[in-house]
Amino acid sequence: MASYACPYYAGRADLSCQTNSCRTSLPSRINTGEKMLRILLIVFLFMMLPFSVGAEQPPVPPRKTDLGTIQKNLEQEKQTRQALQTRLKDVKKELDSTRSELVKIAENIQSNENELALLEKRIARRQIEEKALTEKLEQNYGTIADLILALERIRRIPPESLIVRPGAPLQTAQSAMLLQSTLPAVNKRAKDLSADLEHLGALKKGLEADRTAALTVKSQQKGQYASMQSLVKKRENLYSTIQKDYEQNKQRVAKLTQESKTLMELINRLEKEQQTRQMAKTAPVYASLPEKGVSRLPVSGSLIEPYGHRNAIGATSQGVTLEAAPGALVVAPMGGVVRFSGVFKNYGNMVIIEHKNGYHSLIAGLQRIDAQPDHQIKSGEPIGQLPLTSSRGGQPALYYELRLNGQPVNPASAFSELKT
Template identity: 40%
Template structure:
């Protein structure tokens, strides 16, 4: 009977504790952007008419710094999302096991309690009762070791569930902090990007005509190769006409490529020359990213095209030095202007948004040399 009492107490304690689950924590708040706010405010307050080349360079460096921080936070968010998803799946599976074990233990506990509470008078009143009682007692005695083991397993699983709940709480807090930081950084970035666009638009004559001409070129181009070729051909006479205009400034040289980096932080799903979704060898790479992720310039150069092109969606084409071009497609929003000089890491726009976790958005990146698609590993060593 002492053994029964001990088992009953253990089982009851486990069953009661199994009903207690730790609640998830509420979100917390975020960090400040990597660039001092006073410096940002000072730069954005300057009238575009008074902007100097030094101011533009400072703004570009700020944009790159903030973009780097945003992409790091996006990588952190992606990792946290995956960890949370995995923890939730593990906890759901464990709680299902706990529910099943709890039901089995409750039935056994009830059987034990009934056996202990059976009065002696009941055994006298029913001639066959003593035999059945003895048989039940022997059966329970034989199964007690395995029941103790089950109770111990249930206890261990409850501890695991508590650990999972604590881990989920921690990861959700981290995700909340990171999300707040991203929101603040995107707000700062948007203000700087808008300032950059306004400065460029205010200092470039004939920009609307140039953009309209590019749209016509895109409408008549059958392939990306045609588009790049026609843009190059169109740019040459335009440059000549600018030189012939005495009042116009000499066109700036193409900025240096700088340190090459992939346009977004994400997972490469299709590499160069691997079969694409049509089964043909891919001329570029597909990078899976977060919906609304920041897209940056892979290398420094000049924006030659900014707009929609066939099934590629919104796309940016950047001319680099030495005959290279970058094609970045799959953007939801474009934050660049045709003819604009950019440095490596400057924001181009945002990746289109995902519909679900199982259908994540993809950015397409293609590197061309003298008009022909080449392996991006030629410029990006981490792809080799």
């Protein structure tokens, strides 16, 4: 029994043995193949690595060349920036010189305006005097002519004929006495007439001289205005060179105008915005407040409405109204920075200038404005002109307010011309 082996089971045993053997050797073969594939893949990747790195990264020599180019460009940018800064200093220097020239021309123009106003007043006064004297002479012409004619007739009569004339000698003596008492009065009237005629001749000569002088002054003014306009244009061009946000300023001012309902609110908004811009360091460097300089009235004219005056409707004036010649030049009353220029409510064309120590000047009633926001202004520098005509009749007028910390104050405290 023990040696007996069944062929069936024996075959099964061999088959099982073979099967187990195959099961044991197959995973090892698979593992060996995978290892070979991995090795080949790694070798392939190492072979391709230099080409991929070379395609993605530039070689070292070009990198050195690019760094040199960058350094050269940076040096050029530095030189360009220095040139621009130098140009900016030159522009500011030229701008300051231009503004000083404008102040001088404005002084000459206003001096000529004053002289012309005096000439026109003197011409008007002499014309009235000439008319009155001419009418007086015309009234006396008839009486004096009759008297002279009578005296001429008497002169032609010889004294001897008077004795033999009909009538008593007493009548002749009375006539002689009458003539003797009348002659001094006639002589006086004749002398007065001669003096009036001489005075009339002098008046006519004076009028002619004044009219000639007025024409000369007007001709000078025409040339001065042309020079001033040329300098104003130059000033604006220089400002535009250093002010790149000109359009933004215009839009900003227009927005503030729309949002402000009153003048007080507008000034408060301007001050608040300026403080915000200074804190943010976005305000132009040339927009800092300069010295106020010598105070002067913005226009050459006469005071027609003082500070605190009540008008026809009972409103109290918070400023002064100055009457001036048609088209008169308007200048900055003190040095400062223009904070507003444009139309505002019923003030019309208006300019607001901020001065040091919390002061603001408000100038309204202009026909043309020659000043822009954020521009520095010297005392006496032109900022515009008055209209040629007045809607209320008579001479054009300018309205001026001086404010301290937003509140109106009497301008007489700053301008001696307004003190009474």
